[in-house]
Amino acid sequence: MAEGEKIIKINIEDEMKSAYIDYSMSVIVSRALPDVRDGFKPVHRRVLYGMQDLGVFSNRPYKKSARIVGDVLGKYHPHGDSSVYDTMVRMAQPWSLRYPLVDGQGNFGSVDGDSPAAMRYTESRLQKIAEDMLADLDKETVDFAPNFDDSLQEPTVLPTKIPNLLVNGAAGIAVGMATNMPPHNLTEVVEGTIAYIDNRDIEIEELMQYIKAPDFPTGATIYGYEGVKEAFETGRGRVVMRGKASIEEIREGREAIIVHEIPYQVNKADMIKKTAELVNEGRIDGISDIRDESDRKGMRIVYELKRDAIPNVVLNKLYKYTYLQTSFSVNNIALVNGKPEMLNLKDMIHHFVEHRHEVVTRRTQYELRKAEERAHILEGLIIASDNIDEVIALIRGSKSPEEAREKLIARFELSDIQARAIVEMRLRQLTGLEQDKLRAEYDELIEKIADLKDILANESRRMDIIKTELIEVKEKYGDERRSNIEYSANEMKIEDLIPNEEVVISISHAGYIKRTALNEYRVQSRGGVGAKGAATRDKDFLEHLFVSTNHNWLLIFTEKGKCFWMRIFEVPEGAKNAKGRALQNLINIEQDDSIKAFINVADLKDEEYIKDKYIIMCTKKGVIKKTKLDAYSRPRTNGINAIGIREGDELLEAKLTNGSMEIMMALKSGKAIRFNEEKVRFMGRTASGVRGVTLASAKDEVVGMICVEGEDANVLVVSSNGYGKRSEVADYRVTNRGGKGVKTINVTDKTGELIAMKNVTDDDDLMIITKNGITIRMHVDELRVMGRATQGVKVITLRNSDEIAAVAKVYRDRDEEAAEGEEGETNDAEGTADNNLGNEEE
Known part of the structure; x- marks a missing residue:
């Protein structure tokens, strides 16, 4: 071991974790995922910035692609040349990008998957739209960072006027995550962005009125809308794409399916090859020949059909088994403040608008600073022109420029910058015309400074500038949709x-x-x-x-x-x-x-509606149940159990309520109870319910339930022997649920048991049916309102021990009444059907 070196023992597991996390974050941030602001990965940004550096603008001659790749490699992107050239090629392919950013000359590949020519053979320059993405880079609109060897500065993001992430999409595989964003139509995206600027609280559903769906460069058809909607709302979804096809008669008695557009990212040659294999294997029948007749005028794939083939059946098989139908899995992950985030449609628009706002603010600050610096110099030049003789004498009497500057500063109270400008002033600026120009320029600058300060002080003005620039972008580059939208059969x-x-x-x-x-x-x-x-x-x-x-x-x-x-x-x-x-x-x-x-x-799909409404049910044995409408919002063909019915019981009534109504229940024994709906807690769909009223005996049962709001309505009760009466709701005091109730009609042998309870108004009719089948219809307003505990009046005369079987409140048809009147008689038809139809059924 060399002198001064030492071994540090570390846990290999911890070191592997740390190294892998560092590596993965580097891949995520510096290679695979686009920035939400300009929609670019570092390599795309560096290619475009390198091309601007070289001056290969849309109005300049093409430059060799190898020259551009070398420049980008040497200055900004220290990776393999293929990564840079492949990126540049893709940005030039009109079938890969909805709005290509590079104008390529030479062989840049094909939709058949052909490789592009080597970079030494092809030439490139920027597209006009790419220049708008690089515009204002020189005005300190974005942050710059050192390149890989700290010798140069490169932008960390582009000040793009185009919402590139949406219009061109992005794709990339990082470590542990991937991104796959579809392209969209520029016109739609601009209109959606403007709508967002006008209303920051706009819902995604409203944005979808502007941005209808992805718009793929190869056109084709988006089949089904659920996946699009899900992608816009959540950032993830599956968009199904179908090629555009038509059926033509190519010669007498022979038809062919002609494909004009194919799904995005489908290799045309591979699709034709695999279709031919399926035909040979017998999985797709009805096709006799496949030809690719595509040329520079457009795509034309011909599937010639056999004489007995049904074109639509064959076409559906092509959709089912080949790449003529494929899907685009949307996964909107982008870097937001350096961190990967899943973004919905509104998020992406929001981050772009925030970026543009920052760019406009920084550009305005830069222009203000430059204008103030120039105005400061002009103030000095104007002072000099007003005192030209003295200034000339002062400069001529100085031994050096430094001495002249110091004398000017001392004499006219100028700054060093102003004094320098005066010393370096050319003689032609002493003419009267030039002096007038100085004053005119100064006046213009003062106006411009005031305007720039106003922009910085008002966010609304900055937003108007963003909108104006977006409209200009739309006018320059906007076009019609290429991908049309079709609902799939299961969505229709x-x-x-x-x-x-x-x-x-x-x-x-x-x-x-x-x-x-x-x-x-x-x-x-x-x-x-x-x-x-x-x-x-x-x-x-x-x-x-x-x-x-x-x-x-x-x-x-x-x-x-x-x-x-x-x-x-x-x-x-x-x-x-x-x-x-x-x-x-x-x-x-x-x-x-x-x-x-x-x-x-x-509506059973309106969340707010179904959660604010309740269904109240009661049974003959006095059980009452309250359930949210939400529990009945998923229809089934064979129905569902709405309430658990106990043995010997049955459902009597069901009403829709708002949660704050009052419930009245009447018993055969002549009692009735009134209580607040809030006394009944809501429960699950399969529950049996709770006691609503206590029955007087085992033979007693509930004969009616009504739901009332306020005390304006009347309560009508009818007994089996034909007695009935109307009472005010207020006559029934409010009690707790489960009580025995109060007397609603004086039940005697003469009156018979209570048979029905209805809430009525003067505009209603009653239909009374007896056990012998006799029916009678009467107007409710013929019954006067009387006290709760009275016996009531006879509403129908029964014969031969007959009894009332049922009582129903019915709609009074005034048209029918008028028709029954004598012809020529004055009929009061004002109470027409339209005036009575609004009543809910009881």
């Missing part, structure tokens, strides 16, 4: 094809349902003769009628506690006077089950 939702129009849903007492256009329930003026109402079967009547929209959902609850879903547009359409279809035939309901309740729901 039927509701996308059905307008979300308002419709009327009507359901009869026997369970017949139909959907009718709202305009059939037209508004009639006073004196109209009305229109014929819905036709129903014998002893059936219209029980539920409400306005909905085609995209709404209908939740259907059965007595066994099951919930079924139906989209409103799935309800069979029928005219106003049609009877509709049996609901039993439209859902998978069991034979021994029956429908008990319907709920019209606006």
